[in-house]
Amino acid sequence: MENLGLQKTNNLKRFNFSGISLMMLFISGCCSFTLRDPSMQTGKASRTADKNKVSLENSPFLIEPSTSLLATEPPEVIARCDSLLNSSPIELQLAHHTNYGKRHVRDFKGRTLVSKPQLIVLHETVVSGPVTIQLFQTPHPRDEDQGSYHMLIERDGSRIQLVPDSNRAYGAGNSSFGDVSQKLKANSSGSINNIALHISLVSPIDGRGDSLSHSGYTNAQYRSLAHQILLWQASFGIPMSRVTTHYAVDRSHTRYDPRNFRWDRFDSSYQKASKICGLKIYNNRF
Secondary structure: OOOOOOOOOOOOEEOOEEEEEEOOOOOOOOOOEOOOOOOOOOOOOOOOOHHOOOOOOOOOOOOOEEOOOOOOOOOHHHHHHHHHHOOOEEEEOOOOOEEEOOOOOOOOOOOOOOOOOEEEEEEEEEOOHHHHHHOOOOOOHHHHOOOOOOEEEEEOOEEEEEEOOOOEOOOOEEEEEEOEOOOOOOOOEEOOHHHEEEEEOOOHHHHHHOOOOOOOOOOHHHHHHHHHHHHHHHHHOOOOOOOOOOEHHHHOOOOOOOOOOOOHHHHHHHHHHHHOOOHHHOOOOO
16 A cells, blocks of 8 residues: 555545554655656657657656765764764664565666655654554555554654665655656556655644644654654755655645644754754755
Protein backbone atom coordinates (compact mmCIF):
# COMPACT_ATOMS: atom_id res chain seq x y z
CA MET A 1 0.00 0.00 0.00
CA GLU A 2 2.77 2.42 0.92
CA ASN A 3 0.43 5.20 2.05
CA LEU A 4 -0.16 6.77 5.46
CA GLY A 5 -2.21 9.85 6.18
CA LEU A 6 -5.56 11.53 6.71
CA GLN A 7 -8.37 10.56 4.38
CA LYS A 8 -11.66 12.31 3.74
CA THR A 9 -14.63 10.66 5.46
CA ASN A 10 -17.91 12.52 6.16
CA ASN A 11 -16.34 15.94 5.50
CA LEU A 12 -13.39 15.01 7.68
CA LYS A 13 -10.24 13.25 6.53
CA ARG A 14 -9.29 9.98 8.06
CA PHE A 15 -7.22 6.91 7.30
CA ASN A 16 -8.21 3.60 8.89
CA PHE A 17 -5.22 1.27 9.07
CA SER A 18 -5.83 -2.28 10.35
CA GLY A 19 -8.58 -1.00 12.65
CA ILE A 20 -6.45 1.87 14.01
CA SER A 21 -6.72 5.48 12.75
CA LEU A 22 -3.31 6.96 11.86
CA MET A 23 -2.83 10.59 10.95
CA MET A 24 0.39 11.90 9.48
CA LEU A 25 2.28 15.04 8.35
CA PHE A 26 4.98 16.44 5.93
CA ILE A 27 6.74 19.91 5.47
CA SER A 28 6.02 21.78 2.19
CA GLY A 29 8.51 22.54 -0.59
CA CYS A 30 9.32 22.14 -4.27
CA CYS A 31 12.17 20.82 -6.34
CA SER A 32 13.67 20.89 -9.79
CA PHE A 33 13.46 17.81 -11.94
CA THR A 34 14.86 16.31 -15.09
CA LEU A 35 12.95 14.70 -17.94
CA ARG A 36 14.44 11.28 -18.51
CA ASP A 37 12.19 9.89 -21.27
CA PRO A 38 14.08 9.67 -24.60
CA SER A 39 10.88 10.29 -26.57
CA MET A 40 10.73 13.79 -25.09
CA GLN A 41 14.35 14.67 -25.87
CA THR A 42 14.42 14.20 -29.65
CA GLY A 43 13.39 17.77 -30.44
CA LYS A 44 11.47 16.54 -33.54
CA ALA A 45 8.20 18.32 -32.81
CA SER A 46 7.20 18.31 -36.48
CA ARG A 47 6.44 14.58 -36.65
CA THR A 48 2.87 13.59 -37.38
CA ALA A 49 0.46 13.17 -34.47
CA ASP A 50 0.21 9.42 -35.02
CA LYS A 51 3.97 8.94 -34.82
CA ASN A 52 4.41 11.37 -31.96
CA LYS A 53 1.54 10.17 -29.84
CA VAL A 54 2.73 8.47 -26.63
CA SER A 55 0.39 6.62 -24.30
CA LEU A 56 1.01 7.72 -20.71
CA GLU A 57 -0.51 4.46 -19.57
CA ASN A 58 1.66 2.20 -21.70
CA SER A 59 4.82 4.33 -21.79
CA PRO A 60 4.77 6.90 -18.96
CA PHE A 61 7.41 9.60 -19.03
CA LEU A 62 10.19 9.19 -16.49
CA ILE A 63 10.80 12.49 -14.70
CA GLU A 64 13.49 12.28 -12.05
CA PRO A 65 14.74 14.83 -9.50
CA SER A 66 17.81 16.74 -10.60
CA THR A 67 20.96 16.37 -8.55
CA SER A 68 21.07 18.66 -5.52
CA LEU A 69 23.67 21.43 -5.63
CA LEU A 70 24.59 20.67 -2.02
CA ALA A 71 27.44 18.37 -1.08
CA THR A 72 27.16 15.77 1.67
CA GLU A 73 29.19 15.95 4.87
CA PRO A 74 31.64 13.25 6.06
CA PRO A 75 30.33 10.87 8.75
CA GLU A 76 32.64 12.40 11.36
CA VAL A 77 31.17 15.87 10.76
CA ILE A 78 27.64 14.51 11.12
CA ALA A 79 28.55 12.61 14.30
CA ARG A 80 30.17 15.74 15.74
CA CYS A 81 27.05 17.78 14.91
CA ASP A 82 24.82 15.21 16.63
CA SER A 83 27.07 15.38 19.70
CA LEU A 84 27.12 19.20 19.77
CA LEU A 85 23.34 19.31 19.58
CA ASN A 86 23.13 17.00 22.58
CA SER A 87 20.39 15.11 20.77
CA SER A 88 18.65 12.19 22.41
CA PRO A 89 20.20 8.80 21.50
CA ILE A 90 18.44 7.01 18.65
CA GLU A 91 16.52 3.98 19.89
CA LEU A 92 16.27 1.13 17.39
CA GLN A 93 12.80 -0.41 17.09
CA LEU A 94 12.77 -1.84 13.59
CA ALA A 95 9.48 -2.45 11.82
CA HIS A 96 8.65 -5.93 10.54
CA HIS A 97 10.27 -6.59 7.17
CA THR A 98 6.84 -6.74 5.48
CA ASN A 99 6.33 -3.06 6.32
CA TYR A 100 9.31 -1.66 4.43
CA GLY A 101 11.45 -2.57 1.43
CA LYS A 102 14.61 -1.88 -0.53
CA ARG A 103 15.17 1.27 -2.55
CA HIS A 104 14.79 0.34 -6.21
CA VAL A 105 17.29 1.34 -8.87
CA ARG A 106 14.96 0.54 -11.81
CA ASP A 107 11.28 1.10 -12.50
CA PHE A 108 8.80 -1.46 -13.85
CA LYS A 109 10.05 -0.79 -17.39
CA GLY A 110 13.68 -1.37 -16.45
CA ARG A 111 14.63 2.31 -16.64
CA THR A 112 17.22 3.63 -14.18
CA LEU A 113 15.79 5.37 -11.12
CA VAL A 114 17.28 7.77 -8.61
CA SER A 115 17.34 5.81 -5.33
CA LYS A 116 19.31 8.12 -3.03
CA PRO A 117 17.03 10.05 -0.61
CA GLN A 118 16.05 13.41 -2.14
CA LEU A 119 13.15 14.45 0.09
CA ILE A 120 12.26 14.64 3.79
CA VAL A 121 8.57 14.13 4.51
CA LEU A 122 6.97 14.95 7.85
CA HIS A 123 4.02 13.08 9.36
CA GLU A 124 2.16 12.86 12.64
CA THR A 125 0.49 9.94 14.40
CA VAL A 126 -2.96 9.96 15.98
CA VAL A 127 -2.08 7.11 18.28
CA SER A 128 0.62 6.85 20.93
CA GLY A 129 4.25 6.07 20.12
CA PRO A 130 4.10 2.52 21.55
CA VAL A 131 0.93 1.74 19.55
CA THR A 132 2.56 3.04 16.36
CA ILE A 133 5.66 0.91 16.94
CA GLN A 134 3.53 -2.17 17.68
CA LEU A 135 1.55 -1.60 14.49
CA PHE A 136 4.66 -1.41 12.31
CA GLN A 137 6.27 -4.39 14.03
CA THR A 138 3.19 -6.50 13.22
CA PRO A 139 3.58 -8.58 10.02
CA HIS A 140 1.39 -7.31 7.16
CA PRO A 141 1.68 -9.63 4.13
CA ARG A 142 -1.01 -7.72 2.19
CA ASP A 143 0.12 -4.55 0.39
CA GLU A 144 -2.96 -2.62 1.50
CA ASP A 145 -2.08 -3.14 5.18
CA GLN A 146 1.56 -2.08 5.03
CA GLY A 147 3.00 1.21 6.25
CA SER A 148 5.98 2.71 8.08
CA TYR A 149 8.21 5.74 8.76
CA HIS A 150 11.97 5.93 9.03
CA MET A 151 11.85 7.71 12.37
CA LEU A 152 9.40 8.59 15.14
CA ILE A 153 9.72 11.64 17.44
CA GLU A 154 8.10 11.02 20.84
CA ARG A 155 6.49 13.73 22.95
CA ASP A 156 9.64 14.00 25.07
CA GLY A 157 11.79 14.41 21.95
CA SER A 158 13.09 10.82 21.89
CA ARG A 159 14.14 9.59 18.44
CA ILE A 160 13.08 6.07 17.48
CA GLN A 161 14.38 4.50 14.25
CA LEU A 162 11.77 2.24 12.65
CA VAL A 163 13.26 1.77 9.17
CA PRO A 164 16.96 2.13 8.20
CA ASP A 165 17.66 5.24 6.12
CA SER A 166 18.98 3.00 3.34
CA ASN A 167 15.57 1.30 2.95
CA ARG A 168 12.26 2.48 1.56
CA ALA A 169 9.59 3.25 4.17
CA TYR A 170 5.94 3.05 3.14
CA GLY A 171 4.70 6.55 4.05
CA ALA A 172 3.11 8.07 0.92
CA GLY A 173 1.55 5.86 -1.73
CA ASN A 174 -0.12 7.82 -4.52
CA SER A 175 2.25 10.78 -4.43
CA SER A 176 4.54 13.10 -6.38
CA PHE A 177 6.92 15.98 -5.74
CA GLY A 178 6.31 18.47 -8.50
CA ASP A 179 6.23 16.16 -11.53
CA VAL A 180 8.52 13.57 -9.93
CA SER A 181 6.84 10.25 -9.19
CA GLN A 182 8.42 6.82 -9.58
CA LYS A 183 6.41 3.76 -10.56
CA LEU A 184 7.85 0.45 -9.35
CA LYS A 185 5.02 -1.86 -10.42
CA ALA A 186 2.97 -1.72 -13.62
CA ASN A 187 -0.31 -1.99 -11.71
CA SER A 188 0.53 0.52 -8.97
CA SER A 189 0.30 4.29 -8.70
CA GLY A 190 3.39 6.46 -8.79
CA SER A 191 5.04 7.28 -5.48
CA ILE A 192 7.91 9.28 -3.97
CA ASN A 193 8.68 6.66 -1.30
CA ASN A 194 11.76 5.42 -3.16
CA ILE A 195 13.47 8.82 -2.79
CA ALA A 196 11.97 9.94 0.54
CA LEU A 197 12.86 9.92 4.22
CA HIS A 198 9.73 9.80 6.38
CA ILE A 199 9.65 11.20 9.93
CA SER A 200 6.63 11.36 12.24
CA LEU A 201 5.71 13.36 15.33
CA VAL A 202 3.62 11.63 18.01
CA SER A 203 0.33 13.55 18.30
CA PRO A 204 -0.96 14.97 21.60
CA ILE A 205 -3.79 13.15 23.34
CA ASP A 206 -6.37 15.61 22.00
CA GLY A 207 -5.10 14.91 18.49
CA ARG A 208 -5.86 11.21 18.55
CA GLY A 209 -9.07 11.38 16.59
CA ASP A 210 -10.78 12.97 13.59
CA SER A 211 -10.56 16.61 14.69
CA LEU A 212 -9.05 19.07 12.23
CA SER A 213 -6.82 20.59 14.91
CA HIS A 214 -5.22 19.84 18.26
CA SER A 215 -2.99 21.42 20.92
CA GLY A 216 0.19 20.90 18.90
CA TYR A 217 3.67 19.52 19.53
CA THR A 218 6.12 19.96 22.37
CA ASN A 219 9.26 22.11 22.35
CA ALA A 220 11.25 18.89 22.70
CA GLN A 221 9.62 17.50 19.54
CA TYR A 222 10.35 20.62 17.49
CA ARG A 223 13.94 20.58 18.72
CA SER A 224 14.52 16.89 17.91
CA LEU A 225 12.77 17.27 14.56
CA ALA A 226 15.00 20.20 13.61
CA HIS A 227 18.10 18.28 14.68
CA GLN A 228 17.19 15.15 12.71
CA ILE A 229 16.27 17.08 9.57
CA LEU A 230 19.61 18.92 9.69
CA LEU A 231 21.50 15.63 10.14
CA TRP A 232 19.65 14.05 7.21
CA GLN A 233 20.29 17.10 5.05
CA ALA A 234 24.01 16.90 5.78
CA SER A 235 24.05 13.13 5.18
CA PHE A 236 22.30 13.24 1.79
CA GLY A 237 22.76 16.82 0.53
CA ILE A 238 19.06 17.70 0.83
CA PRO A 239 18.20 21.43 0.69
CA MET A 240 15.34 22.93 2.69
CA SER A 241 13.34 23.26 -0.53
CA ARG A 242 13.05 19.45 -0.54
CA VAL A 243 11.54 19.23 2.93
CA THR A 244 7.82 18.76 2.31
CA THR A 245 4.41 17.78 3.68
CA HIS A 246 2.22 14.81 2.90
CA TYR A 247 -0.46 17.33 1.96
CA ALA A 248 1.92 18.74 -0.67
CA VAL A 249 2.92 15.40 -2.23
CA ASP A 250 -0.43 13.59 -2.08
CA ARG A 251 -2.04 13.00 -5.49
CA SER A 252 -5.28 11.51 -4.20
CA HIS A 253 -6.34 14.92 -2.83
CA THR A 254 -7.48 13.27 0.39
CA ARG A 255 -4.52 13.97 2.70
CA TYR A 256 -4.18 17.15 4.74
CA ASP A 257 -1.25 16.49 7.05
CA PRO A 258 -0.04 18.26 9.12
CA ARG A 259 -2.39 19.61 11.70
CA ASN A 260 -1.25 22.53 13.86
CA PHE A 261 2.38 22.47 12.79
CA ARG A 262 4.13 25.72 13.76
CA TRP A 263 6.81 26.65 11.25
CA ASP A 264 8.03 29.50 13.42
CA ARG A 265 8.77 27.14 16.31
CA PHE A 266 10.48 24.66 14.00
CA ASP A 267 12.53 27.39 12.33
CA SER A 268 13.73 28.75 15.67
CA SER A 269 15.12 25.32 16.63
CA TYR A 270 16.54 24.73 13.16
CA GLN A 271 18.40 28.06 13.04
CA LYS A 272 20.02 27.35 16.42
CA ALA A 273 21.04 23.84 15.36
CA SER A 274 22.53 24.91 12.02
CA LYS A 275 24.52 27.66 13.75
CA ILE A 276 25.88 25.30 16.42
CA CYS A 277 26.99 22.80 13.77
CA GLY A 278 28.17 25.37 11.26
CA LEU A 279 25.84 23.91 8.62
CA LYS A 280 23.80 26.96 7.58
CA ILE A 281 24.32 26.03 3.93
CA TYR A 282 21.40 23.57 4.04
CA ASN A 283 18.87 26.25 4.93
CA ASN A 284 18.40 27.36 1.35
CA ARG A 285 16.03 26.92 -1.57
CA PHE A 286 18.33 25.35 -4.17
